[in-house]
Structures are given as structure tokens and as C-alpha cells.
Amino acid sequence: MPSSDILLATLNAKFIHCAFGLRYLFANLGVLQPRAALIEFEIQQRPLDIVEQLLARQPRIVGLGVYIWNVRETTEVVELLKRLAPEVIVILGGPEVSYEWEKQEIVRLADHVITGEADLKFAEVCLQLLAEGENCGFAAYNHSSAEYKNAPTTETATPDNVARAVASETLPPPRKTEAAPVPPAVFPTPDAIFRTQNAILRPEEALAEAGGTVSAPASPALPSPLAHDPDPNPAAVAGTEGGGRGAGFRAREGLAVAVRLPKIIPAELPKLEDVALPYDLYTPHDLAHRVVYVEASRGCPFTCEFCLSSLDIPVRQFPLEPFLAAMDRLLARGATQFKFVDRTFNLNLMVSRAILQFFLARMRPGLFVHFEMVPDRLPEQLRAVITQFPAGSLQFEVGVQTFNEATSRNISRRQDHAKLAENLTWLRGHTGVHVHADLIVGLPGEDLASFARGFDRLVALGPQEIQVGILKRLRGTPIVRHDAEFALRYSGQPPYELLQNRDLDFPLMQRLRRFARYWDLVANSGNFRTSTPLLWGATNSQRTPQTALHSEPRTQNSEFNSPCWTFLAFSDWLYTRLAQRHGIALDALAESLFVYLTTVRGWAPAVVAATLLADFEHAGRRERPPFLKAYLPTLPRQPLPAQRATAPKRQAKHLPPAGTAP
Numbered sequence: 263m264p265s266s267d268i269l270l271a272t273l274n275a276k277f278i279h280c281a282f283g284l285r286y287l288f289a290n291l292g293v294l295q296p297r298a299a300l301i302e303f304e305i306q307q308r309p310l311d312i313v314e315q316l317l318a319r320q321p322r323i324v325g326l327g328v329y330i331w332n333v334r335e336t337t338e339v340v341e342l343l344k345r346l347a348p349e350v351i352v353i354l355g356g357p358e359v360s361y362e363w364e365k366q367e368i369v370r371l372a373d374h375v376i377t378g379e380a381d382l383k384f385a386e387v388c389l390q391l392l393a394e395g396e397n398c399g400f401a402a403y404n405h406s407s408a409e410y411k412n413a414p415t416t417e418t419a420t421p422d423n424v425a426r427a428v429a430s431e432t433l434p435p436p437r438k439t440e441a442a443p444v445p446p447a448v449f450p451t452p453d454a455i456f457r458t459q460n461a462i463l464r465p466e467e468a469l470a471e472a473g474g475t476v477s478a479p480a481s482p483a484l485p486s487p488l489a490h491d492p493d494p495n496p497a498a499v500a501g502t503e504g505g506g507r508g509a510g511f512r513a514r515e516g517l518a519v520a521v522r523l524p525k526i527i528p529a530e531l532p533k534l535e536d537v538a539l540p541y542d543l544y545t546p547h548d549l550a551h552r553v554v555y556v557e558a559s560r561g562c563p564f565t566c567e568f569c570l571s572s573l574d575i576p577v578r579q580f581p582l583e584p585f586l587a588a589m590d591r592l593l594a595r596g597a598t599q600f601k602f603v604d605r606t607f608n609l610n611l612m613v614s615r616a617i618l619q620f621f622l623a624r625m626r627p628g629l630f631v632h633f634e635m636v637p638d639r640l641p642e643q644l645r646a647v648i649t650q651f652p653a654g655s656l657q658f659e660v661g662v663q664t665f666n667e668a669t670s671r672n673i674s675r676r677q678d679h680a681k682l683a684e685n686l687t688w689l690r691g692h693t694g695v696h697v698h699a700d701l702i703v704g705l706p707g708e709d710l711a712s713f714a715r716g717f718d719r720l721v722a723l724g725p726q727e728i729q730v731g732i733l734k735r736l737r738g739t740p741i742v743r744h745d746a747e748f749a750l751r752y753s754g755q756p757p758y759e760l761l762q763n764r765d766l767d768f769p770l771m772q773r774l775r776r777f778a779r780y781w782d783l784v785a786n787s788g789n790f791r792t793s794t795p796l797l798w799g800a801t802n803s804q805r806t807p808q809t810a811l812h813s814e815p816r817t818q819n820s821e822f823n824s825p826c827w828t829f830l831a832f833s834d835w836l837y838t839r840l841a842q843r844h845g846i847a848l849d850a851l852a853e854s855l856f857v858y859l860t861t862v863r864g865w866a867p868a869v870v871a872a873t874l875l876a877d878f879e880h881a882g883r884r885e886r887p888p889f890l891k892a893y894l895p896t897l898p899r900q901p902l903p904a905q906r907a908t909a910p911k912r913q914a915k916h917l918p919p920a921g922t923a924p
Contacts (some may be wrong), residue, residue, distance in 0.1 A: 264299075271284070273332040280302070289540040330358055376527045381537045577609060589620065602632060604634060637686070669705045687724075701728060727916075796870065868893050
């Protein structure tokens with residue numbers, strides 16, 4: 263396996279996800295790219311096996327992306343790396359370590375943490391660390407207590423040589439020479455730092471340990487690789503608290519100084535026009551089998567207190583022309599699924615319209631584009647373009663979160679609920695857009711009755727999916743200001759979900775957690791597209807299968823006909839029956855739904871059987887579940903639906919049969 267001085271790695275939640283952030287870091291390494299590699303793992307892999315693969319490449323620097331879904335496993339990876347190869351410099355980045363890092367074990371174990379958007383800062387830090395022993399004429403300690411790595415002597419490390427290397431951002435190839443028993447000469451500067459396996463030593467300490475002496479410099483002041491920051495933060499200098507292990511070099515008062523990089527390195531907000539785009543780094547295998555993440559902007563203008571994006575102000579746009587050129591190259595290489603991670607895609611109407619028109623002009627079978635949109639902002643100039651897309655080719659993720667006005671004020675969320683409802687009604691009635699709407703359980707000030715009213719209101723608007731999320735206490739978010747007033751109690755383990763609050767006690771939160779999971783399995787999956795509404799539809803055993811297929815609740819004024827209350831009752835019953843939330847076979851779930859609808863809700867078995875069979879066939883399944891055979895002895899098999907080439911498998915299940923309304 264080839265060696266790499268720099269390894270970029272992360273643990274994805276699933277194989278289908280691509281590490282978007284790492285590709286940005288790699289794209290912006292510049293001249294360091296030939297010395298770097300990018301490796302992706304999944305959280306299901308054993309940390310020991312991950313570390314084995316990392317160390318097989320003999321890295322000097324390992325950069326790890328840390329997120330809420332992988333921090334547990336990544337902490338174990340870092341701990342193993344430091345036990346097996348303490349000389350390897352570990353740099354962390356990502357939202358999980360960008361805030362409230364003081365007490366995190368993974369931060370304690372690592373050498374450096376780059377907070378914020380590290381697209382450009384990571385390369386700068388790596389340049390310093392690699393330059394430590396290759397350009398600067400210092401005794402570059404090779405991260406062990408027994409050996410040094412040969413570096414240029416003080417005679418060759420002239421100011422001009424170093425200045426040229428830094429100005430051009432070029433570095434010689436890594437030296438692979440044998441360690442010398444006695445280190446070369448070093449500059450006698452009081453603040454110079456040398457890294458050992460377990461400590462930071464001053465020059466005289468390092469030389470005394472190796473049996474050497476300190477010699478005078480052969481040249482005057484050494485130019486600094488950090489020329490833009492001539493006055494280092496005292497916390498970055500030797501002997502101060504909070505510093506990391508890596509040493510950079512500066513000129514101070516005419517003497518060369520090795521300055522320890524701080525452990526926590528804030529990244530300046532990069533200008534997006536200076537950031538190299540990463541899209542050419544997607545491999546043919548990525549394009550064929552994984553989700554391709556893209557972004558046209560960063561930031562969010564809103565201040566929702568539960569969301570990290572509220573800290574990303576202002577909203578910044580990538581230059582449109584090079585972005586669209588990169589999208590065109592991805593399409594030419596065969597990309598078919600694009601997931602925009604912009605938090606407010608439709609905020610800039612000129613840009614969002616241009617992007618929609620770009621994809622519309624290149625529409626082809628299988629092309630699918632996902633956007634996250636501001637739900638109360640859908641003017642006519644966007645509607646005119648959206649209506650032209652084939653059914654199933656667009657997905658809009660709509661963050662509703664709550665319909666409770668008081669709760670919205672509590673979390674500083676600004677949203678026109680009437681306009682939101684109008685836009686969702688228009689999308690469902692006039693377009694083939696797949697609408698994925700979000701609601702949150704546990705927001706401060708919202709009890710179960712309020713959540714149920716909001717859930718029922720959203721169901722009536724007809725989005726194909728409603729993702730019910732549990733409130734999370736993400737690091738850095740100001741939602742903590744409500745902890746005392748609303749008695750918010752969160753899990754101390756990722757993903758830091760709410761355990762209980764003033765209005766929702768722990769047993770009720772457990773019920774709602776199961777509600778969210780089962781709703782995803784039954785309603786969101788598309789496997790029971792027409793069977794699910796029977797849970798809250800008015801019972802009538804004389805109804806025909808045809809009318810049952812398109813049943814709607816007659817009223818939402820009673821718990822018996824409320825989607826939220828009736829599904830919560832089904833969720834409680836299902837958990838009693840199965841005693842599990844995960845690993846439920848589709849046939850077992852279908853049979854449970856059949857039993858509940860016929861025994862608890864009072865539907866005629868023949869009606870429910872016909873409805874379930876229609877759902878199975880619409881989803882592309884040819885076999886009839888065994889438990890239905892007794893109720894369907896004479897019904898002929900229906901032909902399989904025509905393949906919907908415009909939508910992925912899950913979204914295609916929500917498409918209505920050909921010739922019917924959305």
C-alpha cells in the first residue's frame with residue numbers, strides 16, 4: 263500500500279454517503295495533494311481495523327472529520343492511533359468539535375482541532391507541520407524519544423531558501439533517511455520547542471536528552487511560514503497552556519523561533535471564490551452508487567435556536583458560473599442524483615431559478631435533484647420553472663418544525679404558516695415534486711396536544727413524507743437558554759436527544775420516539791401508501807376496496823379520526839406486539855397493520871386485504887403475503903406498474919398510478 267504523509271479520513275453513517283467535507287479539504291491542499299490521500303470508512307467497521315488501514319499508509323498527519331453520528335467511533339480510532347503511533351499528528355475538524363470542545367475526550371486525545379470552515383486552513387496547518395523538519399534547518403524531532411529525522415543543517419537553511427519555499431508553497435519530498443544518534447545543530451532561541459513522544463522540550467532539554475549541545479545559528483532571522491500573523495497568540499507558544507504538539511517557525515527579534523501551534527485553531531471564514539470546488543474528486547464508483555452532495559451557498563439567515571446553521575451568518579454564494587460548469591461535468595460523467603446541502607436554496611431567487619433551469623434543460627431519465635427550501639418563499643418565477651419538471655425528479659425538504667406560534671417565538675423561528683400551507687398545497691396540487699417535511703418533537707413550550715394539532719395539519723397538506731425528529735441539543739446552539747424554564751433534559755451521548763421536558767415526561771418521550779420510527783416504516787417508506795390513511799379514516803365495513811384506496815379522514819376534531827392520535831395508538835399497540843423498533847421484516851409489519859386495522863379499527867378484512875395488496879403491487883412486489891391469501895382467493899394479479907425512471911426507489915413508491923392525480 264502506498265504511503266501518504268497526509269491522510270484525510272472519516273466514518274460515514276452509511277456507504278451511500280460521500281464525505282463531502284473531506285473532498286473540500288483535499289481539493290484545497292494545492293501542492294500538498296501528491297502527498298495526501300482520502301479514505302472513507304463506515305461507523306459499522308471495527309475501529310481497530312480502521313486504524314490498521316490508516317497506519318499501513320505510514321502517515322505523518324491524519325485529519326479526521328468528526329460529526330454527531332461518528333464521534334463515538336472516531337474517539338476510539340484516535341485513542342488507538344495515539345497508543346500505537348503517538349508520533350502521528352491527529353487533526354480534527356467538523357461541527358462536533360467546533361463548539362464546546364473543552365471537555366471532549368476526543369479533543370484531549372488529538373493534537374490539533376480546526377474549528378469552523380477548514381477548507382483553506384487545513385492546508386495551511388499541514389504546510390507548517392510538514393515544513394517543520396524539511397525547510398527550516400531545525401533539529402526536526404521524529405516524534406520519538408530515541409531518534410531524530412535528519413534536516414537541513416543551519417548552513418543550508420538560509421532565509422532566502424526558506425522564503426522561496428514558503429512564497430511558492432513548495433516543499434521538498436519527505437526525507438526517509440535513518441535517524442542520527444545526535445541531532446544536528448539548532449538555534450539557541452529560548453522559546454524554541456521540540457516535540458517528543460510525551461512532552462514538549464526546549465532545545466537544551468531535547469539536546470541534553472540526546473547527549474548533544476546547543477550551537478549558534480549560521481544565519482540571521484528566519485522568515486516565518488506564518489508571515490500573515492507576525493504576533494502569535496501567547497497561548498500558542500511553548501510553556502503556555504492549551505497548545506498542541508506541532509511546531510511552526512517564526513522570526514522574532516532577529517532570532518528563529520519554533521512556535522507551537524495552538525491546540526484549537528479557529529479557521530477564518532473563507533471567501534468562497536477562493537475555495538477550490540471538490541466535484542471532480544467524485545469517482546465513477548461514487549457517481550454510480552452513492553449520493554452526490556453539492557452546494558451553491560453556505561449559511562442561513564434564520565436564527566432557529568436548535569440548529570447549527572443559525573450560527574452561519576451571513577449567507578454566501580459560490581460564484582455561479584464555475585459551479586454550474588462543475589455540475590455540467592458531473593452530468594457528463596453520468597451523475598444522476600444531486601443532493602444540495604444549501605440550507606436556504608430558494609433564498610436568492612435569481613440563483614435558484616438559474617440552477618433549476620440548468621437541470622431542467624438537461625433533464626433525462628433517472629435525474630433526481632434534492633433541495634432544502636424556505637417553505638414560505640415560493641414566488642411565481644420559481645413556480646413557473648418547477649411545474650415543468652417530470653413527476654419524481656425534484657425533492658423539496660421543507661422544515662416546518664412546528665405550527666405553534668408561541669413555540670416558534672421561543673426558538674426565534676420566523677415563519678409565515680399561512681404562506682407555508684399555501685405553498686405546500688400548490689406543490690401537491692400542481693407539481694410532481696416529492697415533498698419531505700420536517701417536524702420536531704420536544705421544542706420548548708409545545709406539549710403533546712399542540713404537537714398533535716400541528717402533525718394533523720401537516721398530514722392534511724399532503725406531503726409524501728413527514729420526518730418526525732426528536733429535539734437534539736447540538737453543541738454550540740443557543741437552545742440551552744431554555745433548559746431551566748422548560749426543564750429540558752438531554753442525553754449526554756450522541757446524538758444528544760431530548761429525554762424529557764416540562765411538558766413531555768420520559769415515558770411519553772419514549773412513546774413518541776417509537777411513533778417517529780414506526781411512522782417512517784409505515785407512512786414514509788411508501789410501502790403502505792394507501793393503507794396508512796385507513797388508520798384514521800372513518801370506519802365503514804360496507805365500503806368497497808376502490809373507495810378505501812382513496813380514503814381521507816372525514817374530520818380531525820376527534821382523536822378517533824386524528825392522524826396523530828390514531829397513529830400513536832397504533833404505535834403503542836405495535837410495540838406491545840413486536841417489542842422492537844428495528845429489524846422488522848416487511849411482511850411482519852404488513853401483517854401487524856392488517857391485524858390492527860381489522861381488529862382494533864374495525865375495517866372489513868376483505869377491504870384491508872385488497873388495499874394492502876394494491877400497495878404491495880404498486881411498490882413492485884409480485885408475491886402475495888401468505889396472511890392475505892385467505893381473503894383474496896379470486897382476485898387476479900395486477901400487472902406490475904411501469905418503471906418510474908425519474909425517481910429513486912423510495913420516492914417512486916409515493917408516485918400515484920399512471921393517469922391519476924398526485
